[in-house]
Amino acid sequence: MRWIYLSKNNLIEFDHRLAHMSFLNVLNLSENRIYTLSNTLRSDLDDIVSSRNNDTLTADLSKNFIACSCDNLEVLEWILEHTAPTSNLLSVKISTCYYIHNISALPSPIAIWTKNDLVYQITFLQKFCTSYSSLLITLVVILFVVVNIIVASFIHRLRWKIRYWYYVGHSNDTTSNDYTALDNSLRFSRFKYAIYLAYEEDAREFVLETLKPKLIQFEYVVFVHDDILDGLPLCNVLTKSIHASRVVVFILSNGSRQSLEWNIAAHITNEESNYRGKPISLAMFYNSDSTQGLPENLQLLRHDAFIDYPRNGSDGEITAFWEDLKTKVNVIVKTT
Structure with missing residues (x-):
């Protein structure tokens, strides 16, 4: 198998094993509804090119709904690593990305014309996701502390009633x-x-x-x-x-x-x-x-x-x- 053309098929995902296709040159998944790439697919594509010396493999993901999100940041970084110009034998192409996952109501796509465009989007997401994660962790810690203070205050306020009912409950x-x-x-x-x-x-x-x-x-x-x-x-x-x-x-x-x-x-x-x-x-x-x-x-x-x-x-x-x-x-x- 050298060429796989699956464009314009309304595919939401592609998770078939490809590692055994050592002669594969083209994987065309353009114009589908794919928003992310599984670990399995990425690993198989890397394994294919690592087993040969000079034959390139092109994975075309243009005109898909690739997500520009914190959850998909790892995938975007992997795509960047294989975006031309690259010394890697694997070349991955994307043309757009979207900042939401809701594929039924997409906003205007973010155009990815060059590698620098992708670098810009990934850099923004790295900063945003880091601050978002820190904010989320901070909010969780604050919520945990507040809940503990409320519970402790409630227990302290009712400590004698709790003691009373505990010991009376064992009075038998x-x-x-x-x-x-x-x-x-x-x-x-x-x-x-x-x-x-x-x-x-x-x-x-x-x-x-x-x-x-x-x-x-x-x-x-x-x-x-x-x-x-x-x-x-x-x-x-x-x-x-x-x-x-x-x-x-x-x-x-x-x-x-x-x-x-x-x-x-x-x-x-x-x-x-x-x-x-x-x-x-x-x-x-x-x-x-x-x-x-x-x-x-x-x-x-x-x-x-x-x-x-x-x-x-x-x-x-x-x-x-x-x-x-x-x-x-x-x-x-x-x-x-």
């Missing part, structure tokens, strides 16, 4: 080993505890020796921080124990302001209150007389949710305090 795995033993009468109740006491070390003696015994005397089942066994994950236990309590009482002391554990309890209580659709907490001032510096969730408590413990009060004032505390607890208990 809770065993009696997580907490102190419970009365049998409470094992089948929605709530394991009547009151959860949140406090810091500087109020520990008051809680364990005064407050907790008094609440037990009122026949409340009380859970305190000291009931948590060593080695258990604090956030997990705090969430589950607050979820299992009817009322959460925060003992406000000076140590509460810097306590991460106390702050966690405040946030989880806020999420639990939102879940139940009603307030479930009280704030008792033990040795602190201001909410400044306390977690925001407690600063938003209703005014009647705060109660002062009369540390230096008379017997009558202390008795009135216990009655007031009992009344406030019962109001919350009755609504849960």
Whole structure:
């Protein structure tokens, strides 16, 4: 086979193997609708001329729809390498190129009369495609960063809600080993505890020796921080124990302001209150007389949710305090 004439055949592509046609001199694909050349065709044409010494091979692609695009840049560079004048035995001819692939609505063709015309178009595309690729990569990176910032902000904003539902969702795995033993009468109740006491070390003696015994005397089942066994994950236990309590009482002391554990309890209580659709907490001032510096969730408590413990009060004032505390607890208990 020496000559192949396939002009004017409305060919969109030509992908037949030619490497075995070592005597081929002319491949005429002019006046078709070809917009690119496959790797296979280019490789076969190069192989043919590399196997002989002086016979030239002409590939005529004039009056086709060769694409001047970033996707077709490699093909255009290959055509340039074989465009006359060239020392290569393979000569490729094109007469036009187009800047879109939509062959059903082509703009005016770009004429390629000389090798310099093709050089000009390729040089332009090399600069354009490089800037386009850089722009695309930059936009992808920016989009990735923006999406990550949005997701991170969303997660940060809902971090306590996510923690709350994560640990509450695993609450069914809770065993009696997580907490102190419970009365049998409470094992089948929605709530394991009547009151959860949140406090810091500087109020520990008051809680364990005064407050907790008094609440037990009122026949409340009380859970305190000291009931948590060593080695258990604090956030997990705090969430589950607050979820299992009817009322959460925060003992406000000076140590509460810097306590991460106390702050966690405040946030989880806020999420639990939102879940139940009603307030479930009280704030008792033990040795602190201001909410400044306390977690925001407690600063938003209703005014009647705060109660002062009369540390230096008379017997009558202390008795009135216990009655007031009992009344406030019962109001919350009755609504849960």
